[in-house]
Amino acid sequence: xxxxxxxxxxxxxxxxxxxxxxxxxxxxxxxxxxxxxxxxxxxxxxxxxxxxxxxxxxxxxxxxxxxxxxxxxxxxxx
Amino acid sequence: xxxxxxxxxxxxxxxxxxxxxxxxxxxxxxxxxxxxxxxxxxxxxxxxxxxxxxxxxxxxxxxxxxxxxxxxxxxxxx
Numbered sequence: 001x002x003x004x005x006x007x008x009x010x011x012x013x014x015x016x017x018x019x020x021x022x023x024x025x026x027x028x029x030x031x032x033x034x035x036x037x038x039x040x041x042x043x044x045x046x047x048x049x050x051x052x053x054x055x056x057x058x059x060x061x062x063x064x065x066x067x068x069x070x071x072x073x074x075x076x077x078x
Numbered sequence: 079x080x081x082x083x084x085x086x087x088x089x090x091x092x093x094x095x096x097x098x099x100x101x102x103x104x105x106x107x108x109x110x111x112x113x114x115x116x117x118x119x120x121x122x123x124x125x126x127x128x129x130x131x132x133x134x135x136x137x138x139x140x141x142x143x144x145x146x147x148x149x150x151x152x153x154x155x156x
Contacts (some may be wrong), residue, residue, distance in 0.1 A: 004117050010084050019118065019143070027140040028133060033117040039115035040097065044108060055106060062105040065097070
């Protein structure tokens with residue numbers, strides 16, 4: 001399962017801004033925006049895809065893998 | 079477009095190991111593995127999906143957004 005942690009759209013993302021301004025723009029000046037986030041890949045056994053999805057969501061919350069005030073998550077089947 | 083940067087499978091991933099051992103295991107002891115990576119979201123205009131994909135791949139290489147010796151990338155349509 002994949003857990004993607006992103007800064008909420010309305011929150012500034014200095015890391016993405018820096019990557020865009022100081023690295024990406026040097027090689028391609030036509031990129032409109034870069035946003036940075038975290039990617040976590042979980043290996044776990046579950047009966048159904050939905051169960052796995054819910055477990056990863058619960059882990060992300062209980063283990064405080066993200067900050068729900070400024071970040072949002074997506075859980076996907078990998 | 080999404081750019082996902084992962085440590086190659088054969089390379090140790092201390093960040094993922096720490097997340098698993100000190101955070102995830104505290105709330106769910108049945109997770110077999112956690113691997114950590116970087117997620118970058120690009121906003122750009124392109125004629126075709128394939129062109130966008132190739133451009134992001136090229137940017138990742140030219141701007142050295144990852145280290146091909148120890149990391150691998152995936153580019154996906156978001």
